[in-house]
Amino acid sequence: xxxxxxxxxxxxxxxxxxxxxxxxxxxxxxxxxxxxxxxxxxxxxxxxxxxxxxxxxxxxxxxxxxxxxxxxxxxxxxxxxxxxxxxxxxxxxxxxxxxxxxxxxxxxxxxxxxxxxxxxxxxxxxxxxxxxxxxxxxxxxxxxxxxxxxxxxxxxxxxxxxxxxxxxx
Amino acid sequence: xxxxxxxxxxxxxxxxxxxxxxxxxxxxxxxxxxxxxxxxxxxxxxxxxxxxxxxxxxxxxxxxxxxxxxxxxxxxxxxxxxxxxxxxxxxxxxxxxxxxxxxxxxxxxxxxxxxxxxxxxxxxxxxxxxxxxxxxxxxxxxxxxxxxxxxxxxxxxxxxxxxxxxxxxxxxxxxxxxxxxxxxxxxxxxxxxxxxxxxxxxxxxxxxxxxxxxxxxxxxxxxxxxxxxxxxxxxxxxxxxxxxxxxxxxxxxxxxxxxxxxxxxxxxxxxxxxxxxxxxxxxxxxxxxxxxxxxxxxxxxxxxxxxxxxxxxxxxxxxxxxxxxxxxxxxxxxxxxxxxxxxxxxxxxxxxxxxxxxxxxxxxxxxxxxxxxxxxxxxxxxxxxxxxxxxxxxxxxxxxxxxxxxxxxxxxxxxxxxxx
Numbered sequence: 001x002x003x004x005x006x007x008x009x010x011x012x013x014x015x016x017x018x019x020x021x022x023x024x025x026x027x028x029x030x031x032x033x034x035x036x037x038x039x040x041x042x043x044x045x046x047x048x049x050x051x052x053x054x055x056x057x058x059x060x061x062x063x064x065x066x067x068x069x070x071x072x073x074x075x076x077x078x079x080x081x082x083x084x085x086x087x088x089x090x091x092x093x094x095x096x097x098x099x100x101x102x103x104x105x106x107x108x109x110x111x112x113x114x115x116x117x118x119x120x121x122x123x124x125x126x127x128x129x130x131x132x133x134x135x136x137x138x139x140x141x142x143x144x145x146x147x148x149x150x151x152x153x154x155x156x157x158x159x160x161x162x163x164x165x166x167x168x169x
Numbered sequence: 170x171x172x173x174x175x176x177x178x179x180x181x182x183x184x185x186x187x188x189x190x191x192x193x194x195x196x197x198x199x200x201x202x203x204x205x206x207x208x209x210x211x212x213x214x215x216x217x218x219x220x221x222x223x224x225x226x227x228x229x230x231x232x233x234x235x236x237x238x239x240x241x242x243x244x245x246x247x248x249x250x251x252x253x254x255x256x257x258x259x260x261x262x263x264x265x266x267x268x269x270x271x272x273x274x275x276x277x278x279x280x281x282x283x284x285x286x287x288x289x290x291x292x293x294x295x296x297x298x299x300x301x302x303x304x305x306x307x308x309x310x311x312x313x314x315x316x317x318x319x320x321x322x323x324x325x326x327x328x329x330x331x332x333x334x335x336x337x338x339x340x341x342x343x344x345x346x347x348x349x350x351x352x353x354x355x356x357x358x359x360x361x362x363x364x365x366x367x368x369x370x371x372x373x374x375x376x377x378x379x380x381x382x383x384x385x386x387x388x389x390x391x392x393x394x395x396x397x398x399x400x401x402x403x404x405x406x407x408x409x410x411x412x413x414x415x416x417x418x419x420x421x422x423x424x425x426x427x428x429x430x431x432x433x434x435x436x437x438x439x440x441x442x443x444x445x446x447x448x449x450x451x452x453x454x455x456x457x458x459x460x461x462x463x464x465x466x467x468x469x470x471x472x473x474x475x476x477x478x479x480x481x482x483x484x485x486x487x488x489x490x491x492x493x494x495x496x497x498x499x500x501x502x503x504x505x506x507x508x509x510x511x512x513x514x515x516x517x518x519x520x521x522x523x524x525x526x527x528x529x530x531x532x533x534x535x536x537x538x539x540x541x542x543x544x545x546x547x548x549x550x551x552x553x554x555x556x557x558x559x560x561x562x563x564x565x566x567x568x569x570x571x572x573x574x575x576x577x578x579x580x581x582x583x584x585x586x587x588x589x
Contacts, residue, residue, distance in 0.1 A: 016356060016446055018554045025534035026559045028238055029245035032211050032252070044556045064357035064390065068554060070292040072212060072308030093361050093392055094292055098308035146195050146322055156310045160220055166197055166314075166322055 005123045006084035008056035010131075012116040013045055015062035019095065021045040022066070022074040031073050038077040055082035058120050060111050062088065066095025075099035075106075085122055087111050087129065087140070100147045103155035107140040114138075174421035176328040177395040178363040181303040181418065185286045192327040192425070200315045201227070201285035201302075206234040206272050208533070209290035211252040212309035217317055226319030228261035232272070232280060236528040239267030242536035262316070270501025270527040273297070273469035276304075277380060278503060282406065282414035283398045288315045293469050293551060295386045299379035300405075301398035301418040306387060326363045326392045327427040329354075333368040335435030340586035342479075343378035344471055344549065344569035345440040347385045350432065352440070352450030360390030362427065365420060367397065370434055376405040377473045384470045385551050388447040439585055441547075442567040445555040453572060453584045462544040463494045464577040466570055467530050471549035472500030474507050476570040481513035483574035483588055489521040490580025496538050497522045498530035520577070534559030547576045 021044045023037060030037040042049040042059070059078060065088035066074060075098045078086060085105040089112070099106040107122070109129055114120070118133040129138040143151065146168045153159035160166070171180070171189050183189050185198040203225075205213045210233050217223050225231040233253040241247040250267070257264040265275050272289065273296035281287050281297040287304035288294065290312040297304035307321070315321045331350065351358070364386045371379070379396050386394025396402075403415045438452040466472070466480050477499060489495040497517045499505035505527050508514050514524060531538030532550040539559030540546055546558055546565050553565035568576070571585035 020534075020554045020556045024556050024561075026539070026556070028208055028533065028535040029243055029249075031208060032245060032249050044561050064360070067356060067390070068292060068552065070209060070290050070294075070306040070308055072209070072290075072310060090357060090360065092357070092390060094306055094308060094387075097311065101308060101310045144195060144324060146324075156314060157216055157219055160222075160314055160318075165318060166320060168195065168197070168322065 005121060006056055007121050008058050008084055010058050010060045010114050010116060010118040010120050011049060011053060012114065013059065013061045016064050016067060017045055017061050018068040019066060019071050019074040020068055023071055023077060034073065034076060034080060037073060038080040041077040041081045050081060053081050053083060056084050057082065059083050059086045060114050061086065062111060063090050065091050067092035070094045072098045072102060075104045076102050079104040087114070100151050101156040103151065105151065109138045109140040171421070174424040176363065176424040176426065177365050177397065177418065177420045178303060178326055178328055178393060180420065181284060181286070182323055182325050184284055190325050192325050194325045195322060196325065197320055197322050198286055200288055200319055200321050202230045202276065202280050202287040203312055203315045204232045204234060204272055204276060204287065204289035204294065205309065205312055206237050206291050207239065207246070207250055207253060208237045209309045211249045213290055213313040213316065214252050214256045216310045216313040222317040223259060224317050225260040225262045226317060229263065230280060231262035231316050232265055232276065233257055233262055234265045234272035234275065235267045236271050237533050238535045239528045240526065267528065268502060268526045271469040271472065271529055273384065274472070274500040278409060278501060282411060283402060283416040283418050288312050288321055292387045293384050295391065295394045296380050296384040296469055298386065298393050298395045299376060299383040300402060301396060303393055303395070305392050326361055328363045328365050329359055329428045329430060330426040331364055331366050331430045331432065333366065333370040333432050333434060335370060335433040337434050337437065340571055340589040341434070341437050341439055342569045342571065343374060343381040345437055346432065346434055347382050348440040348442050348450050348567060349437055351385065351389045351448050354389055354430065356388060356446050356448040357390045362391050363393040363395055364389065364391045365395050371396065372399065375475065376401060377475045380473070381470055388551055439569060439572050441572065441582065442553055444553055444564040444566065447553060447567065453582065456582050457584055459582040460545060461493055461547045461576050461580065461582060463496065463538060463540065463546040464573050465496045465531050465538060465546060465548040465550065466573050467498030467500060468532050468550040469500060470551040471570050472498055472504065474504050476549065477508045477513045480570045480574040481516040483571060483585070484520040484578065485516050487520055487578050489577045493577055493580045495520065495522040495577045496525060496531060498525045499527050501527050531558055547573055547582060549573050
């Protein structure tokens with residue numbers, strides 16, 4: 001996996017953050033204008049989030065993060081907001097796959113140990129999350145190989161362009 | 170015959186992978202049907218343009234649906250619709266225009282056959298699993314690649330066998346069963362798994378009831394909701410001129426299931442999901458009397474002819490409560506026409522209902538029937554997330570068409586068994 005190490009603050013959310021929280025249906029008309037939609041990212045879970053988030057920060061959820069609709073716009077605007085990875089105890093299936101496709105790392109770990117505002121350092125290749133504020137280390141479950149391939153290529157569009165189709169070894 | 174016994178998911182995916190695959194395997198598969206809708210399709214088209222792949226591998230089984238914001242309520246969405254119409258003209262992909270119906274209903278009516286693999290950029294694509302097809306929701310880019318190349322990749326899911334026995338009491342339906350099941354296992358209880366619905370009760374169900382169950386598999390986190398094919402499947406296909414596409418699809422005896430869930434429906438009560446999660450279930454009796462401002466009967470979950478018939482029989486000669494709005498949306502044009510011919514639509518109009526064009530209606534919160542602050546809606550749809558119907562200050566309760574109809578008359582959540 002990519003050798004990047006990400007640094008940023010934790011923005012904590014609860015269980016069952018749905019794609020309606022992330023990219024609400026009432027903003028359906030902005031789906032063809034992603035930069036504008038990104039200004040509303042996670043608005044229905046935290047109306048101030050889009051204003052507070054800075055490049056490199058992390059979204060930290062509980063169980064079943066991203067449940068609901070298949071809208072790929074949800075992980076796309078999280079990434080566009082500058083978020084470097086989403087950490088959660090578990091993810092809904094479609095969101096998880098979409099996130100990898102758009103090049104947004106999604107990491108399954110014990111997020112109960114992370115609090116709002118904690119400074120985190122995520123080493124994707126090393127498979128470790130350091131909570132610098134608390135001085136603890138968390139591990140995360142490895143991605144399936146096919147997803148690592150797609151993520152390393154920079155997402156599904158880049159993977160298909162590079163290989164002229166799917167290429168899993 | 171496979172070397173090891175297979176679940177429905179393993180069997181159908183193996184058929185398109187060209188090799189025997191089992192739970193946990195990752196495989197490329199040929200895709201038979203691809204679908205996008207007006208919320209996810211424009212992004213799919215943009216991704217194809219980015220990859221320089223503006224093409225459809227199988228245009229006659231690539232379908233672009235205008236159903237979520239149809240007819241368009243504003244210019245941005247009108248422009249998004251044009252992206253789909255243009256792509257259809259360029260590639261020969263089919264276009265299902267505004268008013269023709271919800272994608273999942275149109276897919277089973279016209280496009281999907283047993284043994285097929287369908288990927289759709291809409292989470293309720295799992296509906297077609299009732300026809301013995303492996304159908305699942307994905308994002309725009311995954312489906313875009315499927316459209317252009319006719320291929321996708323799957324991790325073959327483990328399966329939960331849902332074994333349903335017993336006879337439904339009067340006033341209790343497939344919708345109550347699926348809400349009960351999700352309440353039982355949780356909104357993430359089957360994440361990544363396939364649900365396989367079997368048992369004597371399932372064998373007796375109509376296709377419409379099976380679609381209701383398959384449709385909501387994703388509300389337990391499942392990748393698919395699958396059914397074996399039988400005489401009922403065959404008759405459904407024959408009615409639609411696709412009898413030759415019937416194929417017997419059965420799970421093997423001794424296939425490996427991660428979990429078996431037994432449900433006896435003879436004890437089941439009418440069930441409601443309370444705000445704001447689908448697994449927040451109670452029996453109708455527990456919340457009867459809750460004030461409801463809007464009732465919505467329709468959607469890919471419960472907008473079919475039998476659903477409208479159940480509601481019409483209850484509403485016949487009655488009128489909605491003066492403080493409760495009633496919205497009815499047939500799931501497709503075919504259903505709409507049949508409902509007109511059978512007099513259900515006249516019944517609804519006389520009962521004070523608003524009838525709207527076949528499509529998703531108020532379910533997605535894009536248009537038609539957004540809730541006011543503090544208002545409560547009882548809907549036959551599949552999802553009650555906060556903000557779903559256009560307002561985070563709204564409250565959505567999910568129930569069967571019968572529960573919806575009696576609630577519209579009473580103005581408060583009511584028990585359908587009182588009138589059935």
